Each structure stands twice: as C-alpha cells, then as structure tokens.
Amino acid sequence: MNLKLFCLLCGLYSVLAREGRYSSPVLHGKSRQLLLSTDQTLLLNCRGRWKLTWLFPDLVSDQVRVENSRCGRTKQHYCSHLTVRPTKADNTGLYRCRYEHRPEKETSVYVYITDRQQPFVEHSRMSPFVLYKKDKEPLIIPCRTTSPNTTAALSKYPKGTRINPDERNILWNSTIGFTIRSPTFFYTGPFFCESSNAGVAHQSRIYIIHRTVSNILEVYLNSSGTVQALKGERLVLNCTATGEFNTRVNITWHYPGQNNTFHSITKRIQTHRTHMLFYSLLTIPKLQRSDRGQYTCRVSSGDNAKQQKVAVTIYDHPFIRLKPRHGCLIETEAGQKSYKISPKLRAFPAPEVMWLKDGRVAAEQCSRYHIEGYSLVIRDVAEEDAGKYTILVRNQEHGLCHNLTLTLEVKVRPQIGEKAVSLQDPGPVQQGSRQALHCTSHGIPPPHMHWSWHPCPPKGLYCDLPRGWYPPH
Ligand SMILES: *[C@@H]1O[C@H](CO)[C@@H](O)[C@H](O)[C@H]1NC(C)=O
Ligand SMILES: *[C@@H]1O[C@H](CO)[C@@H](O)[C@H](O)[C@H]1NC(C)=O
Ligand SMILES: *[C@@H]1O[C@H](CO)[C@@H](O)[C@H](O)[C@H]1NC(C)=O
Ligand SMILES: *[C@@H]1O[C@H](CO)[C@@H](O)[C@H](O)[C@H]1NC(C)=O
Ligand SMILES: *[C@@H]1O[C@H](CO)[C@@H](O)[C@H](O)[C@H]1NC(C)=O
Ligand SMILES: *[C@@H]1O[C@H](CO)[C@@H](O)[C@H](O)[C@H]1NC(C)=O
Ligand SMILES: *[C@@H]1O[C@H](CO)[C@@H](O)[C@H](O)[C@H]1NC(C)=O
Numbered sequence: 001m002n003l004k005l006f007c008l009l010c011g012l013y014s015v016l017a018r019e020g021r022y023s024s025p026v027l028h029g030k031s032r033q034l035l036l037s038t039d040q041t042l043l044l045n046c047r048g049r050w051k052l053t054w055l056f057p058d059l060v061s062d063q064v065r066v067e068n069s070r071c072g073r074t075k076q077h078y079c080s081h082l083t084v085r086p087t088k089a090d091n092t093g094l095y096r097c098r099y100e101h102r103p104e105k106e107t108s109v110y111v112y113i114t115d116r117q118q119p120f121v122e123h124s125r126m127s128p129f130v131l132y133k134k135d136k137e138p139l140i141i142p143c144r145t146t147s148p149n150t151t152a153a154l155s156k157y158p159k160g161t162r163i164n165p166d167e168r169n170i171l172w173n174s175t176i177g178f179t180i181r182s183p184t185f186f187y188t189g190p191f192f193c194e195s196s197n198a199g200v201a202h203q204s205r206i207y208i209i210h211r212t213v214s215n216i217l218e219v220y221l222n223s224s225g226t227v228q229a230l231k232g233e234r235l236v237l238n239c240t241a242t243g244e245f246n247t248r249v250n251i252t253w254h255y256p257g258q259n260n261t262f263h264s265i266t267k268r269i270q271t272h273r274t275h276m277l278f279y280s281l282l283t284i285p286k287l288q289r290s291d292r293g294q295y296t297c298r299v300s301s302g303d304n305a306k307q308q309k310v311a312v313t314i315y316d317h318p319f320i321r322l323k324p325r326h327g328c329l330i331e332t333e334a335g336q337k338s339y340k341i342s343p344k345l346r347a348f349p350a351p352e353v354m355w356l357k358d359g360r361v362a363a364e365q366c367s368r369y370h371i372e373g374y375s376l377v378i379r380d381v382a383e384e385d386a387g388k389y390t391i392l393v394r395n396q397e398h399g400l401c402h403n404l405t406l407t408l409e410v411k412v413r414p415q416i417g418e419k420a421v422s423l424q425d426p427g428p429v430q431q432g433s434r435q436a437l438h439c440t441s442h443g444i445p446p447p448h449m450h451w452s453w454h455p456c457p458p459k460g461l462y463c464d465l466p467r468g469w470y471p472p473h
Contacts (some may be wrong), residue, residue: 001418002220003191004208005082005253005435006437011015014407015249015473016446017296021046022048022186023105024047024048024095024099024105024107025047025048025052025098025099025106025107025111026046026047026048026107027044027045027046027047027097027107027108027123028044028046028047030111031088031109032108032109032110032243033109033110033111033112033148034109034110034111034112034465035111035112035148036087036111036112036113036114037087037089037113037114037115037328037394038089038113038114039086039087040085040086040087040088040089040113041083041084041085041086041090042082042083042085042087042110042111042113043081043082043083044081044082044095044097044332045079045081045082046079046080046081046097047071047077047079048077048078048097048099049076049077049078050078050099050100050101050102051066051078051100051101052078052079052080052097052098052099052100052256053080053098053099053100053103053259054066054080054082054097054098054261055094055095055096055098055106055261056082056084056093056094056095056096056261057089057090057091057092057093057094057095058090058229059084059091061262061264062084063084063086063091063283064082064083064084064087065082065083065085066080066081066082066083066312067083068081069081072395075182078230080097081156082097083235084190086146086277086373087094087113087290088113088115088136089113089114089115089118089121089123090113090121090145090307091113092111092112092113092121092144093110093111093121093144093347094108094109094110094111094175095109095110096108096144100196101207101265102257103259109364111177111401112145112146112147112148112174113300114146114147115122115146116197116198116269118150118202118392119146119147119150119195119202120143120144120145120147120196120202120203120204120205121143121144121145121146121151121194122142122193122204122205123202123203123204124142124146124204124205124206125205125395126187126448127205128190128205128206128207128208129205129206129207129208129269130207130208130209130210130212130269130271131207131208131209132209132210132211132212132248133183133187133188133209133210133211133212134212135212136182136213138179138180138181138182138183138211139167139179139180139183140176140177140179140180141154141177141178141180141191141193141207141209142176142177142194142207143177143178143179143192143205143207144174144175144176145174145195147174147307148158149174150174150176150197150429151172151195152172152178152193152194152204153179153193153194153195154170154191154192154193154194154441155191155193155194156186156189156190156208157189157190157191157192158190162194163439167289168180168181169181178193186207188209188211189205189208189209190206190208190209190337191206191208191209192204192205192206192207193208206439210248211246212246212247212248212302214244214254214276215243215247215301215304216241216243216247216249216299216300216301216304216305216306217241217242217243217244217258217275217304217334218241218242219239219241219297219307219308219318219361220239220240220241220308221237221238221239221240221241221295221308221309221310222237222238222239223237223310224310224339225310225311226310226311226312226313226442227295227310227311227312227449228312228313228314228315228348228349229287229312229313229314229315230315230316230317230318230348230349231287231288231289231314231315231316231317232255232286232287233286233287233412234283234284234286234287235282235283235284235287235312235345235353236281236282236284237253237280237281237282237293237295237297237410238276238281238304239251239253239278239280239281239297239299239308240277240279240284241277241279241306242276242277243275243276243277243278243301244275244276244392245274245275246276247269247276247301247302248301248336249278249299249300250296250300250301251267251278251297251298251299252277252297252300252301252445253265253280253282253295253296253297253298254295254296254298255282255291255293255294255295255296256290256291256292256294256311257288257290257291258286258467259347260284262282262285263282263283263285263340264279264282264283264285265280265283266279266280266281266283268279268280270430278287280297282295282297284370285390286363288313288314290313291314292313292314293311294309294310294311294312295309295310295311295312295450296308296309297309297408302320315348317345317363318348318349318395318397318398318400319346319347319400320345320346320347320393320401320402321344321345321346321347321398322343322344322345322349322391322393322394322403322404323343323378324344324404324406325342325343325344326344327361328404328405328406328407329396329406329407329408329409330406330407330408330409331408331411331413332377332378332381332385332408332409332410333410333411333412333413334381334382334383334385334410334411334412334413334444335377335380335381335413338378338379338380338381339357339377339378339385340372340376340377340378340392341352341374341375341376341377341378341408342373342374342376342407343374343390343404343406345374345391345393347393347395347400349395349397349398351393351394351395351400352393352394352395353371353374353391353392353393353394354394354433355369355371355376355389355390355391355392356390356392357387357388357389357390358387358388359370359390361390362376362389366380366385367382368385373395374391376389376391380382380443381410382410383412384410384411385408386408386409386410386444387407387408388405388406388407388408389405389406389407390396390403390404390405390406391403391404393404401462407434409444410444411443412442412443413442413443414441414442415441415442415443416439416440416441417439417440417441417442418438418439418440418450421455437451440452
C-alpha cells in the first residue's frame, strides 16, 4: 500500500519535473552575458513549450530577423532564432525571450557590442536627454557602456568636478549607468559620463536633470475621428502632450497590436521657455487586419493622466462604391436657390471625382455649377439645367473607375404668356360675332388648362379679372 502510494508520488514527481523543464523559456548557452564587437552577427536561440516573443533594445528593422519554428523530437517545442547583423554599439543591451501568453516567464542575456570608438551606448553626438529626479528616490543616469570593464566618472557640464563611484551613494554598473541613491540638490542641471580608453577621453550624451513637476496641460493626437488605411500600409500616429515647465510624463500607447515588438515608438521632448512638448510617434510598418480598433495615447505624470483616442479602420483592398441615393431619376424646380446632386459614394483611398453634364465637364459649362465634396451643387436652378449628369469616380493608382448617370428633371411652374404683357382689353364686341380668346401657357410638365367664365357685375362696363382666373403662383 505504502509502496503503491510512493510509486504514484514518484510518477507524479517525474511528470512535474518534465513539465517544469520549460516553465520559462531557455536560451541556448548558459552565459548571462555575451561580448561581441561591431560588424559581427548576434545569434540567439530560444526554446520553450509555448509561443515565444523577444524584447530587445531599439534596433533598425533591417538589422534584425526572427525565425520561429517547431522543434524537439516530436515537434513538441517552440524555437525562436533571433539574428542581428551587422552588430552596432547601439545594440548593446538586454535581450529577453518570453512566452507570448505569459510574459513574466522570461530568460534574458545582456549583450555588449564593444566599440573602442564608442564606449557609451548613448554617445556624445546624441542630443541631450532630460532626466527627472523625484524627491527621496534614487536617480539613474543611464550612461551604459558597450564593454563590461569600462570604468566611468560622472561630471557636471560644462567642466565640473569628476564624481567617482564610491560603492555607497554613487554606484556604477555598466548595464545600468550611475545610480545615485540619495541625490541632493547638487544633482540638477546638465551632466555627462566620461571614460578614458588608452588615454583617449570619451563622453556620453548630456543628461539634463530636472526636479519633477507633474502637470499635463493638453494631449493631442494628430488625427481625430477615424484613420483609414489599407492592409500592408504603414501607419504613423503622432501623440503630443504639453506640460508645465519641468513636468515629466510617461506616454503609453494602448491598441490591439501593442504586444507586437516590430511596432516602434519614438519619443521626443522639446523644451520651450514656458512649457514642455513631449511627443511619441507610434509606427506600424505593415498594417494587418488585426490592427484595426481603438488607439489610445495615455499621458501620465504622477497622479495626473490624460488621454486621446482614435479609431483605426483597415481595408483589405482599395474600393469605390457608388450608387444613387433615390433612383436614377431626380427632380427639382426652376427657381430653387440651390440643388445638390449627391449619390452615395464610399471609397478608399480618396478618389478623384469629376462631374459631366450631358457628356461635357459640368463646371466648364456653367458658372452656377460647383463641386462640394463629391456632390455637384447647382445654384439658382433654371430650366436648362435638366439633363444627364454623370459622376466619374477614379482611383488611378489602384486602377479603379466607376461612373453613375442621373437624369435631372427640372419642373417649371406654369406661366401664362399673356400675363407677361399688359392685359389687352378686348374692347366692345358685336353681339353674334365670333371671338377668339388666346391663352398661351408654358410649364414642365406641360400644364393642363381650363377656361372659366364669370358674368360681369351688372353695372360694370368691363370685366375685372376675378381672383383665381390664372392658376396660382
Ligand atoms: C574584463 O575584466 C576581466 C577581469 O578583470 C577580464 O577577465 C576580461 O577579459 C575583461 N574583459 C574585457 C572585454 O576586457
Ligand atoms: C549590474 O546590474 C545588473 C542588473 O541589475 C546585475 O545583474 C549585475 O549583477 C550588476 N553588476 C554588478 C557588477 O554589480
Ligand atoms: C501623424 O503624424 C505623422 C508624423 O508627422 C505622419 O507621418 C502621419 O501621416 C500623421 N498621421 C495622420 C493620420 O495624419
Ligand atoms: C508631432 O506633432 C507635433 C505637434 O503636434 C509636431 O511639433 C511634431 O513635429 C510632430 N512630429 C513629427 C515627427 O511629425
Ligand atoms: C499584451 O500583453 C499583456 C501582458 O503583458 C496582456 O495583459 C495583454 O492582454 C496583451 N494585450 C493584447 C492586446 O494582446
Ligand atoms: C512613468 O512610469 C514609470 C513606470 O511605470 C514610473 O516608475 C514613473 O514614475 C512614471 N513617471 C511619471 C512621471 O509618472
Ligand atoms: C461608365 O462605365 C461603363 C461601364 O460600367 C463604361 O462602359 C462607360 O464607358 C463609362 N462611362 C464613362 C463616361 O466613363
């Protein structure tokens, strides 16, 4: 009985042990750090039980290649190979391989790409970078180096005392930079790191240290409403935040593909005399159908937060959809101030539109014809505006072309020709003679006419024309 239980436990244990083997992904090679020089190839192999993704320092997209495959004897594992070629000093940093669905399970390796000409990853040719210092919090000056053995000193710009690591308050670590555990007021303003390599001094970029203020004034996205794009296109969104001078903000993007490592986010800060401008550019190099949805840029600073949203619609193909709004026969009335011919048109990308009237370019035929958006507007409608109107919709780049012809009928109110000239009094006529009375009318559609007769008032010599004699205006 005890033996049975023991064996059961022992079986369970071996299952757990086997399962436990890849509870986190495993990087090939035991070393936690790698040393390469520039213009080499960095190759990292990662293996695990589930789908893998990578996180790595900013890389140029044509420098990096990721290949995923199934591996293991029974293809039970996932393998991912990351290749970076050619290596550059800027690629120095932490390379992390993690499970796509459980990113907390990760394995990493710190890679140094040693470059004697560039001991600092953030070198002196880079523009100054603003760092924010919070009271009672350690300050990190991120002058990481491209080689593990570089020793560095910190200096206040332009030429100040060199501050060397002291293992107590000022710590140096080549993968982090300088950490100042309890920074005093001295640590504000411009600083840089220095190292000397075979007698040649090198400097890092300049870090401008500010005390933190947290006041976001405004946040904008450079497009409001909806952004439309085609599958495979590149999408760039620019989120801008303004803050009070010395404010520090975090700009984060929340959107459907936010876990995709091929999307890049570039951040910039501009300091103005009275305020600061922060912007973050989100670039998606090749849009997929799954990238459609809501894009939110969230700006936070301390307890303060503001956000802006934009919806992104992605079309598989360019298209033009054109149809009449209410049939192909449309009508208006002469004398209207304006009449708009607007068929239903949906298209992407925005097409070129041309209107023809009876086969000739409408706008060239009459100065009363105007194009508003995709519609044709006729001002002061007249009888001669009746005819066939054709809208030509074209997207030359994608070879799309559609047209639609609508027939416009212009109604004209009936008019009596004799009314235009002053009414001729027929004069006295002889009893028994034959008289012809003329009434000429015009209208579209042709009006019906009818005559009515009213006896004259007893004493009147002439008839006054009664009301209602003519059809009303
Ligand atoms: C760094 O220093 C260690 C020991 O001090 C040495 O073994 C190693 O070769 C050095 N590495 C480089 C890249 O100089
Ligand atoms: C530097 O920092 C890294 C990351 O925190 C740590 O793993 C490493 O041990 C540190 N190196 C030294 C020399 O303290
Ligand atoms: C937003 O700004 C970026 C950068 O200027 C530009 O490339 C992009 O086309 C803009 N996006 C929209 C939707 O206007
Ligand atoms: C992003 O927008 C801000 C203003 O809204 C502008 O100053 C900046 O140049 C834009 N960035 C790019 C790369 O277009
Ligand atoms: C992205 O990954 C995080 C975990 O890091 C997860 O919580 C989130 O749901 C993922 N987002 C999307 C849109 O897949
Ligand atoms: C920005 O985010 C980081 C990490 O989420 C946080 O430590 C930091 O305090 C934030 N900064 C501001 C100004 O909110
Ligand atoms: C309108 O489209 C038809 C085909 O749908 C085509 O035959 C005709 O030539 C087009 N008309 C014009 C004016 O482009």
